Amino acid sequence: MEKLLVIKIGGQVIDDPEKLISFLNSFSSLKEKKILVHGGGKLATQLAERLGVEQHVVDGRRITDAETLKIVTMVYAGYINKNIVARLQANHCNAMGLCGADGDAILAHKRNHPVLNYGFVGDVDAINAPLLKSLLNQNISIVFAPITHDQQGQLLNTNADTIAQEVAKGMSGDYEVTLVYSFEKNGVLLDTNDEESVISEINPTYYQDLKSKQKIFAGMIPKLDNAFTAINSGVKKVIIGKAENLGLMVDGNSGTTIVGQK
Amino acid sequence: MEKLLVIKIGGQVIDDPEKLISFLNSFSSLKEKKILVHGGGKLATQLAERLGVEQHVVDGRRITDAETLKIVTMVYAGYINKNIVARLQANHCNAMGLCGADGDAILAHKRNHPVLNYGFVGDVDAINAPLLKSLLNQNISIVFAPITHDQQGQLLNTNADTIAQEVAKGMSGDYEVTLVYSFEKNGVLLDTNDEESVISEINPTYYQDLKSKQKIFAGMIPKLDNAFTAINSGVKKVIIGKAENLGLMVDGNSGTTIVGQK
Numbered sequence: 001m002e003k004l005l006v007i008k009i010g011g012q013v014i015d016d017p018e019k020l021i022s023f024l025n026s027f028s029s030l031k032e033k034k035i036l037v038h039g040g041g042k043l044a045t046q047l048a049e050r051l052g053v054e055q056h057v058v059d060g061r062r063i064t065d066a067e068t069l070k071i072v073t074m075v076y077a078g079y080i081n082k083n084i085v086a087r088l089q090a091n092h093c094n095a096m097g098l099c100g101a102d103g104d105a106i107l108a109h110k111r112n113h114p115v116l117n118y119g120f121v122g123d124v125d126a127i128n129a130p131l132l133k134s135l136l137n138q139n140i141s142i143v144f145a146p147i148t149h150d151q152q153g154q155l156l157n158t159n160a161d162t163i164a165q166e167v168a169k170g171m172s173g174d175y176e177v178t179l180v181y182s183f184e185k186n187g188v189l190l191d192t193n194d195e196e197s198v199i200s201e202i203n204p205t206y207y208q209d210l211k212s213k214q215k216i217f218a219g220m221i222p223k224l225d226n227a228f229t230a231i232n233s234g235v236k237k238v239i240i241g242k243a244e245n246l247g248l249m250v251d252g253n254s255g256t257t258i259v260g261q262k
Numbered sequence: 263m264e265k266l267l268v269i270k271i272g273g274q275v276i277d278d279p280e281k282l283i284s285f286l287n288s289f290s291s292l293k294e295k296k297i298l299v300h301g302g303g304k305l306a307t308q309l310a311e312r313l314g315v316e317q318h319v320v321d322g323r324r325i326t327d328a329e330t331l332k333i334v335t336m337v338y339a340g341y342i343n344k345n346i347v348a349r350l351q352a353n354h355c356n357a358m359g360l361c362g363a364d365g366d367a368i369l370a371h372k373r374n375h376p377v378l379n380y381g382f383v384g385d386v387d388a389i390n391a392p393l394l395k396s397l398l399n400q401n402i403s404i405v406f407a408p409i410t411h412d413q414q415g416q417l418l419n420t421n422a423d424t425i426a427q428e429v430a431k432g433m434s435g436d437y438e439v440t441l442v443y444s445f446e447k448n449g450v451l452l453d454t455n456d457e458e459s460v461i462s463e464i465n466p467t468y469y470q471d472l473k474s475k476q477k478i479f480a481g482m483i484p485k486l487d488n489a490f491t492a493i494n495s496g497v498k499k500v501i502i503g504k505a506e507n508l509g510l511m512v513d514g515n516s517g518t519t520i521v522g523q524k
Contacts, residue, residue: 050313070341078340079332082409082417086363090415096365101348103358103402134400138393140365147344153352155344 004175005034008164009182011041013243026246028091033136037144039160044075064119064157072157077145095141100148103131108148108156122148122156127170165230172234182243187256192217201257227258266437267296270426271444273303275505288508290353295398299406301422306337326381326419334419339407357403362410365393370410370418384410384418389432434496441497444505449518454479463519489520
């Protein structure tokens with residue numbers, strides 16, 4: 001099967017113009033077919049502040065009321081998405097920016113939580129793999145903003161990590177998919193205070209071993225659990241590491257690679 | 263050749279949620295392959311006001327400084343474009359919202375005016391017809407926001423009427439193109455005070471005749487000159503009329519149809 005990279009970049013890269021340009025240069029150099037999923041960074045929060053729209057965050061999740069949805073749609077699907085695409089075009093990397101409503105690319109439903117009303121937040125139901133495949137076959141790299149829709153006319157704010165994971169899973173029937181999560185550290189560390197203590201590869205047995213010996217920082221466990229969920233759903237491997245090292249990560253020379261049992 | 267509709271909707275429809283929904287219902291009902299080009303309406307101006315970004319308009323053209331470009335990119339390519347697409351999806355009209363940077367759909371260059379610095383305003387150089395054709399062949403209706411790019415990483419604010427015309431011209435090699443301009447009147451009127459005096463069809467001879475008898479309202483002349491330019495560049499016909507009558511217009515039962523000499 002042909003290889004496909006699904007790469008998530010987070011807010012810390014988006015908020016820093018120099019880092020973003022450098023990251024997009026590395027992304028453009030990758031020879032494989034590729035999909036980029038971007039988060040939002042601080043821009044939406046800053047715009048909300050300037051507009052006097054109060055923000056509520058519960059358990060690290062933004063509560064998305066109607067005014068906030070308008071702001072994130074403008075900032076994520078408009079400003080950030082289109083500037084990333086324009087920059088990739090300048091690098092001769094043909095890219096197309098989409099949200100989930102475009103071409104019905106990502107279908108979601110409004111989160112129905114027993115206790116908390118998240119507002120206009122979407123949980124992903126389906127990825128339109130044939131559409132994405134058709135674009136990739138035209139040598140177009142897809143750039144996803146973290147906004148989905150419910151096929152009823154409602155846009156929904158959706159976690160970018162989740163979108164990356166769902167896209168990776170949804171495309172794994174057609175491609176050998178590598179899912180890359182960039183974050184602020186060099187990878188999964190054996191010692192959280194030592195950036196050089198990156199674990200290069202984790203398989204399920206080793207993960208159980210690390211967990212039983214309590215050698216995994218608690219904050220990493222949800223990320224790793226998600227990575228193994230992706231692996232168990234057909235994704236070939238998941239790489240976690242620093243955005244600055246994208247090229248090295250994809251070649252297996254930086255970050256932590258999560259693989260299935262051999 | 264297969265038929266293609268290129269339809270431009272203006273601000274007065276976008277600013278009125280009820281009119282917009284009704285228009286999008288009509289658009290969804292059209293059986294032909296179709297491309298929608300939307301303008302911006304008052305939303306960008308309102309957002310600029312709320313953010314304290316001063317707006318300069320010269321000869322009806324917004325001067326686009328860096329802050330204004332940011333605002334129009336957010337409002338046009340983000341909020342308006344994605345909400346239109348979500349609404350069309352709810353109508354089972356598969357749509358994809360693009361700006362000119364997406365898939366290199368519309369290439370432009372920054373306007374170089376001898377006297378006036380328009381700022382980040384783009385004049386269109388080329389339409390990516392093969393890309394648009396490939397999307398239309400997947401039964402996807404394209405929704406264009408009036409933002410283009412220069413392939414150097416710069417987004418550019420671009421007049422939506424111009425985009426509609428350039429797209430219509432660019433697609434006329436592959437399709438029998440009808441270009442529809444919706445505006446606030448029922449069509450080209452013989453008597454500007456009588457909404458019932460719509461001229462149903464104008465060809466070049468009749469246009470010369472009307473102009474020589476000074477029966478055309480001066481404000482209509484640039485619109486009609488543009489329409490004939492499109493006709494002379496391969497567009498089959500241009501229809502000018504009221505957004506509310508979209509279905510009737512496309513069937514030739516409302517508005518003014520501009521055609522070439524038979």
